[in-house]
Each structure stands twice: as structure tokens, then as C-alpha cells.
Amino acid sequence: MTELDDALRLEQSGTGWTGRLSDDWAIGEAINGGLLMSLATTATARSSEAAGGHRDPLSFSAVFLSPGTAGPVQIEPRILRSGRSMTTAEVVVSQPVDGRDVERFRALITLGDLEKYAEPVLRTVAAPDIPPPDKCLSAQDAPPSTLTKSGFLKRFDARMDPATVGWAVGEPSGQGEMRGWLQLADGAQIDAVGLLLALDAFPPVSFDLGSVGWVPTVEFTGYVRGIPAPGWLQLRLHTEHVAGGLLNEDCQIWDSTGRLVAHSRQLASARFPTPSVE
Known part of the structure; x- marks a missing residue:
């Protein structure tokens, strides 16, 4: 069993499913939202099977209400609707806190058969031209910080385009873009469900704009467009609008x-240094 398989392990419980979140997938004190999305999709796909539905995520749209923490988690x-080509579901993810259930997020998920939608490709976006993984910088090269010590980053082999990592040494470019490569640290291949995790695996693009501190997701919408071939995944993050402490990533x-094979947009909250007044 891979590390990700273990993190996505579920047991049926009443009308839903239970799992356990681990600090191994945390950034600071919060469990990465991408892992929660993959966990919710896994539970929904298993419920969909019982309804004669589908397994592959096509779309995922969630509103995040509170950060997940290590411990038991409930997925409902x-x-x-379950039709011939797609199954649509609502899913609620919650955790027990001080004797009451606290909702972490609520999502709408559409499942289907990705192979059915793979061809023909009539229009698409080409990957940017960046250095190969062995010419990019890994998290191991970054200066020690709370971010680099997180359990979550140890689950991945992430390589960043050197042109987009100035923020790591206090010199953000101000372009609002990050590029690089990603694979699981244990060598396991990322599947369609794992792509939801990968969409939220890189540092927030707001870091390249001088943001400081935690950048919580308010709303996330992701689309999976294909089952990834074995090997490295190439990622590009960018933002086109930042105002009032909110940004689209x-x-x-x-x-x-x-x-x-996947793309997303999320609304996130970010803090930026207050301009000095001379």
C-alpha cells in the first residue's frame, strides 16, 4: 500500500464513510485541502458504485468552511443523480470537535468515465517550456522554514522552475506565477483522484507577490480531463486578479x-505586507 492509499483508506459507517487524517499530510496545523478533496471523491465513488454509477472525477466544486486537523473524519x-454517462453527488466532510460535528467543507462532485472523454482533442493548452526536473530546485534546496518542515511536502518530490522561486529567499518576482514538476515521494503514480490532490500541492502563488502567512482556500473548482500517464506531472500556477486580500489562483x-489532465481555479484569502508610509 502506498502512502496515498493509506491516507485515503475508508471504512463504511452508517450512511457514510469514516477515515483518519494524519499530520503527515498537514501544512502547519491544517491538513492539506487537496487530500480532503481526494478523500471525499474516493468515498463518493464508492457510494456511486452501489448506485450503479461511476468512479472517475470529472468536476469538483467545494466551499471550505474550516481547516481539517489530524484525527477521525466523516464523509457523507x-x-x-446517476445516469448512463455521469453521476452527480453532494458530499459533506466533517470532524468531531469537543463533542460536536464541525463541517470542514461541502462539495458537488460529478463522476464519469474519463476514457470516454479523452478523444478527440479539438482545442487545448500547451505546457510552458521550463527546465527538466533535474535542472529545477527541489524542496530540499529551500531554506529551512515552517513550510519546508511540513509533513505534507515530505509526501512529494516537487521541483520548482528556478525562475519562479525568488520568494523562497525573500525576493518574490511580483509576476504571480509558479511553474514546476511534481510526483509522489514514494514513487507511486498519481491517478485521476490524486490529481485533485496535485491541484493543491504547490505553494500558494500569492507567495510570489509577497504574501505572508497562511493562505486559506475559500472556494475551489477543479476539473479532471484525463488519466495521467506515468511519470512527472508539470504544473503552472498563476493569478490574474488580487484585491482586498482575496485572489484567484x-x-x-x-x-x-x-x-x-487537470485544471482548477480557487478563491483564496491572503495577507500582504502593509506598505510603509514615509
């Missing part, structure tokens, strides 16, 4: 063949 999917993922 509700199948809204777009992420695109290509597999080792150069095919776009």
Missing part, C-alpha cells in the same frame, strides 16, 4: 506526454 456523500497540470 448523497447521490443526486489558477492551476494547470500536464502529464508526462504533455497532455492537459
Whole structure:
């Protein structure tokens, strides 16, 4: 069993599923949202099977209400419609806190058969030209910090394009873009469900704009467009609008063949240094 398989392990409980979140997938004190999305999708796909539905995520749209923490987690999917080509469900993820259930997020998920939608490709986005993984900088090269010591980053082999890592040494470019490569540290291949995790695996693009501290997700919408071929995933994150402490962050993922396999947009809250007044 891979590390990700273990993190996504579930047991049926009443009308839903139970799992356990580990600090191994935390950034600071919060469990990465991408892991929660993959966990919710896994539970929904298993519930969908019982309804004669589908397994592959096509779309995922969630509103995040509170950060997940290490400990037991409850996932309650509700199948809204199961047709011949797609299954749509609502899912609620919660955790017990001081004797009451605290909702972490609520999402709408559409499941289907990705192979059915793989071809023909009529229009797509090409991956940017960046240095190969062995010419990029890994997290191991970054200066020690709370971020680099997180359990979550140890689960991945992430390589950043040197042109987009000035923020790590206190020199953000101000372009609002990050590029690089990603694979699981244990060598396991990332599947369609794992792409939801990968969409939220890189540092926030707001770091390249001088943001400081935690950058919580308010809302996330992701699309999976194909089952990734084995090998490195290539990621590009960028933002086109930042105002009032909120920003839109777009992420695109290509597999080792150069095919776009996932993309997303999230609304996130970020803190920026207050300009000094002379």
C-alpha cells in the first residue's frame, strides 16, 4: 500500500464513510485541502458504485468552511443523480470537535468515465517550456522554514522552475506565477483522484507577490480531463486578479506526454505586507 492509499483508506459507517487524517499530510496545523478533496471523491465513488454509477472525477466544486486537523473524519456523500454517462453527488466532510460535528467543507462532485472523454482533442493548452526536473530546485534546496518542515511536502518530490522561486529567499518576482514538476515521494503514480490532490500541492502563488502567512482556500473548482500517464506531472500556477486580500489562483497540470489532465481555479484569502508610509 502506498502512502496515498493509506491516507485515503475508508471504512463504511452508517450512511457514510469514516477515515483518519494524519499530520503527515498537514501544512502547519491544517491538513492539506487537496487530500480532503481526494478523500471525499474516493468515498463518493464508492457510494456511486452501489448506485450503479461511476468512479472517475470529472468536476469538483467545494466551499471550505474550516481547516481539517489530524484525527477521525466523516464523509457523507448523497447521490443526486446517476445516469448512463455521469453521476452527480453532494458530499459533506466533517470532524468531531469537543463533542460536536464541525463541517470542514461541502462539495458537488460529478463522476464519469474519463476514457470516454479523452478523444478527440479539438482545442487545448500547451505546457510552458521550463527546465527538466533535474535542472529545477527541489524542496530540499529551500531554506529551512515552517513550510519546508511540513509533513505534507515530505509526501512529494516537487521541483520548482528556478525562475519562479525568488520568494523562497525573500525576493518574490511580483509576476504571480509558479511553474514546476511534481510526483509522489514514494514513487507511486498519481491517478485521476490524486490529481485533485496535485491541484493543491504547490505553494500558494500569492507567495510570489509577497504574501505572508497562511493562505486559506475559500472556494475551489477543479476539473479532471484525463488519466495521467506515468511519470512527472508539470504544473503552472498563476493569478490574474488580487484585491482586498482575496485572489484567484489558477492551476494547470500536464502529464508526462504533455497532455492537459487537470485544471482548477480557487478563491483564496491572503495577507500582504502593509506598505510603509514615509
